[in-house]
Amino acid sequence: MSRSSGGAMSPGDYFTMGNFACVEGAILAGCRFYAGYPITPSSEIFERASVRFPQIGGNAIEMEDEVGSMAALVGASFAGAKVMTATSGPGFSLMMENIGLAYIMEAPCVVVNVQRAGPSTGIPTLMGQGDMMQAKWGSHGDLETIAYSPSSVQEFFDLTIQAFNSAEKFRTPVFVMADQVVGMMWERLHVPPADEIEVVQRQIMEPVSTIEPEHPLFDYARDFSPMPIAGGGTRVNVDSLTHDWRGYPTTDHDVSERMTRHLTGKVRDHAKEIWRWEERYLEDAEVAVVSYGSAARSALAAVKTARAKGIRAGLLRLITPWPFPDEVVEKISSKVSGLVVAEVNFGQLIHPVKENSRCPVVGANWAPGTLIEPRVIVDAMEAVTAS
Amino acid sequence: MTSPGSKVGGPAVKVQHHVNDEVLRSERLPNIWCPGCGIGIVVGAYIRAIQKANIPRDRQVSVSGIGCTGRVSGYLNLDSYHTTHGRAIAFATGMSVVRPDLEVTVIAGDGDIGVIGGNHLIHAARRNVDINVIMVNNFNYGMTGGQHGGTTPLGAKTHTSPYGNVETPFNIPYLVAAAGASFVARWTAMHVRQMTAAMSRMMEVKGFAFMEVLSPCPPTFGEFNGFPDALDMMEYFRDKSVVDHNADLSKIGVTVRPEDEVVVGNFVDRKRPSYQELLGELRNRVSGQGTTKK
Numbered sequence: 001m002s003r004s005s006g007g008a009m010s011p012g013d014y015f016t017m018g019n020f021a022c023v024e025g026a027i028l029a030g031c032r033f034y035a036g037y038p039i040t041p042s043s044e045i046f047e048r049a050s051v052r053f054p055q056i057g058g059n060a061i062e063m064e065d066e067v068g069s070m071a072a073l074v075g076a077s078f079a080g081a082k083v084m085t086a087t088s089g090p091g092f093s094l095m096m097e098n099i100g101l102a103y104i105m106e107a108p109c110v111v112v113n114v115q116r117a118g119p120s121t122g123i124p125t126l127m128g129q130g131d132m133m134q135a136k137w138g139s140h141g142d143l144e145t146i147a148y149s150p151s152s153v154q155e156f157f158d159l160t161i162q163a164f165n166s167a168e169k170f171r172t173p174v175f176v177m178a179d180q181v182v183g184m185m186w187e188r189l190h191v192p193p194a195d196e197i198e199v200v201q202r203q204i205m206e207p208v209s210t211i212e213p214e215h216p217l218f219d220y221a222r223d224f225s226p227m228p229i230a231g232g233g234t235r236v237n238v239d240s241l242t243h244d245w246r247g248y249p250t251t252d253h254d255v256s257e258r259m260t261r262h263l264t265g266k267v268r269d270h271a272k273e274i275w276r277w278e279e280r281y282l283e284d285a286e287v288a289v290v291s292y293g294s295a296a297r298s299a300l301a302a303v304k305t306a307r308a309k310g311i312r313a314g315l316l317r318l319i320t321p322w323p324f325p326d327e328v329v330e331k332i333s334s335k336v337s338g339l340v341v342a343e344v345n346f347g348q349l350i351h352p353v354k355e356n357s358r359c360p361v362v363g364a365n366w367a368p369g370t371l372i373e374p375r376v377i378v379d380a381m382e383a384v385t386a387s
Numbered sequence: 388m389t390s391p392g393s394k395v396g397g398p399a400v401k402v403q404h405h406v407n408d409e410v411l412r413s414e415r416l417p418n419i420w421c422p423g424c425g426i427g428i429v430v431g432a433y434i435r436a437i438q439k440a441n442i443p444r445d446r447q448v449s450v451s452g453i454g455c456t457g458r459v460s461g462y463l464n465l466d467s468y469h470t471t472h473g474r475a476i477a478f479a480t481g482m483s484v485v486r487p488d489l490e491v492t493v494i495a496g497d498g499d500i501g502v503i504g505g506n507h508l509i510h511a512a513r514r515n516v517d518i519n520v521i522m523v524n525n526f527n528y529g530m531t532g533g534q535h536g537g538t539t540p541l542g543a544k545t546h547t548s549p550y551g552n553v554e555t556p557f558n559i560p561y562l563v564a565a566a567g568a569s570f571v572a573r574w575t576a577m578h579v580r581q582m583t584a585a586m587s588r589m590m591e592v593k594g595f596a597f598m599e600v601l602s603p604c605p606p607t608f609g610e611f612n613g614f615p616d617a618l619d620m621m622e623y624f625r626d627k628s629v630v631d632h633n634a635d636l637s638k639i640g641v642t643v644r645p646e647d648e649v650v651v652g653n654f655v656d657r658k659r660p661s662y663q664e665l666l667g668e669l670r671n672r673v674s675g676q677g678t679t680k681k
Contacts, residue, residue: 007675033485054673059484059666063477064510071474071507072481075450078468079485101471230466230482231489233445237412237461239469240453248415249461249469 007056011193018156018183019044019086022112022176023052025160026084028197031110032058033081035072037065037091040124041180042114045086066091070098070111077107078238080204080229082164086112088180089131090121092138099173100139103263105238106227108167108202110160112176114183115293117369126369127180129293129344133351135175136322142260144267146274147175147322149292153187159319165200166274170266171227177321179344181294181371202226207233216245220262223269267323276319277328281307285314287381288332289364290353291342292318295372299342302377313381321349326356333357338384340364342377360384410434410444412464419458421529423609423617425576425602426456429523430463432579433494436586437465440490448491450479452499454530456523459494473504476511479518480662487517487663490590497524497599501559502537512566515594517661521586522559522597525604526612526643533607540642544611559599561636564655569594571655573639575601577624578651585653594661601641601649612643624649 009024016024022045026034034049049060058081063069069085076083087095092113102109113135117128131138135147146166148159160176167174205226211217217236219225228236241249242256250256267274281303282288291299296317306313316332318325329352333339339357341350342364350363364380366372405413411434420426437447444465451460453472460467470478475493483491493500500508500522511518527545528534534547538559542551564571570592574582582600589596603609603620614620623645632652639650 033481035481054666054670055676057670057674059670061480061484061666063480064506067474068477068480068507068510071471071477072484074470075468075478075481075483076485077481079482079489081485083481097471098474101474105468228466230448230468231446231486232466235445235464235466237467237469239461240471241469248412 008194009191011191014189014191015186016153016189017044018150018153018178018185018187019114020048021153021157021189022086022160022178023048024191025157026110026164027052027056028194029082029161029164030199030201031082031084031164032056033076033083034058034060034085035063035069035076035083036060036085036087037063037069039088039091041116041183042086042088042112044183045112045114066094067097070095071101073109074098074102074105074107077102077109078105078230082108082168084110084112086114088114088116088124092131092134096139100141100143101240102173103139103143104240106171107173108171109173110163110167110176111173112160112178115177115179117367123369125180127294127344127371128367128369129179129295130348130367132177132321132343132345132348135177142264144264145175145322146170146172146267147177147320149177149319149321150182151293151296151317152182153185153189156182157189161197161199165198168200168202169224170270171202171224172267177293179293204229204232205234205236211246213245217247218243218245220245220258223266271323274320274323275325275328277325278317278319280315280317282314282316282332284312285336286312287338287340287385288314288316288336289340289342289377289381290316290318290329290349292321292349295342295344298372298374299377302342302374302381305374305378306381309378311381311385318349324352326352329353329356330358333359338362338387340377340380340384342372342380344372360387407431407434410437410464412462415462418462420455421606423603423605424455425525425600426459426523428576428579429494429521429582429600429602430459432583432586433492433521435583436590439587440590442490442590446489448482448489450475450482450491450493452495452504454496454499454528455525456494456496457499473499474507475499476504476507476518476520480511480516483516483518484663484666487667490519492519492521494521494523497522497526497538497559498528498536501557505537509562509566512563512568512595512597514662515567515569515659517594517663519586519589519596520598522599523602524559524599525602525608527604527608529604529607543608543643545608556640558636558640560639560654563597564636567595567659568597568655569657569659569661570596572598572653573601573651574598575624575628575649575651576603577621577628581651588653588656592656593664594659613645
């Protein structure tokens, strides 16, 4: 692949793999640190980062496990770097501990999950979408999640950049919930000129001589506060324990309430600006399919098949599964007579869809390790329109 | 000087300022540690090593895990990070790879470093990551009330080994030396000067610098194992410690049996390329490659 003199990929059109596109997007977003542990089907991300990051003054390091990878990511984030890792289900489980650390320390970082089939070791080489709820609820305690779900190689590139921008703005871990199909797929990738790519940088805390309550280091009244960076002279205590405006551990009920509300509120209060979705054929739809990731490609094929059969079908593709775009789903559900949620699992995002819908909702579920076949979704559409 | 068991009379004297205050968040004192605990002695030594070191204060970074010793970082007026249980070394690795100019020191307990974080310990030593690790070994999980761990001596009683520990403990300096660390030492809370000097050396060493500090823990370990009073284990360290820098590390496991010696010293101080140096060489070698114009 061609690269610009700055080391990032030159603008132009390429034929490439989703996992490679992810790395090139990360580089253009400013990522210069990767810590990982090899795992199928995400390993091409680590391999490509290992080739590319040292070329551009960055580091791609291998840790002893995903627990260590995620801890190293939080440390590197506080050293001032934009940081990422990539993994799949078993590694995602191991990362949950220090994903929680990134949440409470408010460390920007991007975690890519190239989802595979089944629980536990499952089928490493085949696809699944079984980690969607884990992305939301996998780490303990009250948290609010930002996650993107790419459906194409182009979108894997675009959403990786977007994930970095959200991580930097919201000072939080952000997930790119890809899957084996979109990760291993080869497609056209258009790389725009660098000046057309929006890149967000975190706010950095300036040193202060004395700590005053009027100027809290951790300001829970504000959604976004500047981040103290190691070596920056701020000498701030950054704590995994519930902490007060100075960063000091506390068991104070009021502080605990405010800190946790801050961590969830900074995402909830800005959910509408985070939401992204795509609507296809919804103008006159009597039934809509809700889908995401590579499964949405099957869903689009199913919508076209249904229309050929005379069913006025449409597609709502969720690009941000989290925070869940509840108002979008509610609005569409009030215009159709039924919703079909098509996912490569046995029912995960169908739950928030049901919670926010005003019409009957059925699942089109399929998880043998392959992309869902459009006929399964068409059958579900026929069932929901007949009911 | 007072002898064990005696009391000093008169009104309590509150010290207004202490020479260590500049490196402490003194507004957070008093600390949470129990009477007779050795952790405060380690903190004092670390502060003196920082004051002596020719390193700008804003480049000194303290990282700790969870547990009694995990609380150290929060008392230090430095960039400080109180991370997750066992993961301080991995956190410090990421930070120090991005900013090799920082002097990153992990201070954490034996359960944190040697047990739940044992895998991170040996692999950081193997890679020779240029950080300092000070492991305070009090032979048990103190914060949670006294349970046995991977450094609890065979036969020792704790709340989860009420009939005597049936596990053989790790000999941590032997383990870390075998894994490849540049520097390995062991001292006790009794050896304040030697411990401080070793910390100064650790800040100079390129590569993984490790020190175990044996510490009394009167209420949750000592109480049930023959060292119930604050000074009991300190007296044991005074009476039974043997300084042997050239000790056979395979033979320096700690039993805390009254008749057994405790071998201390600066056991390993060798030159090996650090992880950060090798990563830097790698970046220099491949920098700018693959940058042909389309």
